[in-house]
Amino acid sequence: MALGKQHMKSFPHKFKISTSSTAKMKYLKSKTGLTPNILSRYAIALAMADESGLGNASVSDLDGQEFNAPTLFGEHMDIYEALLRQFTHQYNLEWEPVRHIASLIEVGLHKMGHVRSLKDVALLITRA
Template sequence: MHYSKLRISKDAASKLRALRQRTGLTPNLLCRIALMVSLEQGPLRDMHAPDEEGSEFNAYTLTGEYGALFAGMLRFVEEGAAPDRQLDDVALVGLLRGHIHRGVGMLSVRVRSALDVLTLIPEEAAA
């Protein structure tokens, strides 16, 4: 998945500002967490694509050195283990925006402080 910049929705950008104030975490880290929370819920299916009127992130700022890992997880969730067809970069970037949008919405309800972020980590992973 190749992109240099990614613009998220206006709604997600607004929720990220509130989450940043509550947690002290930077928007790029919150987006990574949001992406993982959304991927855990499964594919987006017929979800409408969010607008692109919010904050813009450089690819490296958003995913860091783990860009290929995030892309692989996104592809696995959206295409399945044995895909009939592979999604192109344009579709994957749209799905990335969609997962960030969905995940930020979920975080905005579940996270009230930095400690709440820790509750998102399964006990098995924390051990």
């Protein structure tokens, strides 16, 4: 079975998030001590766990913090790529990994709006 065109495109090496997400991460880091890449991983997981996909989520800009892929995803970069490819396929989206990751982070950070401590972050996984 041949892979569709979207599956042939490579995974980017650089990702940017919105200025809004960057500000939220700075706040969350001050409350939890977690770095933006770790907060991003939580946000992505929370957003992907939501059955509504990206819904009407849109990122107003990509002028915020920039991450290189190994920093953002760590040693599990291949797993994140596979999850994003599956997510893209499941919701019939064009392959735009930079925009999709930024949107997933934005959605996930919104779901983390109540977080005020590291304990609150730990409780996120019990609610999923």
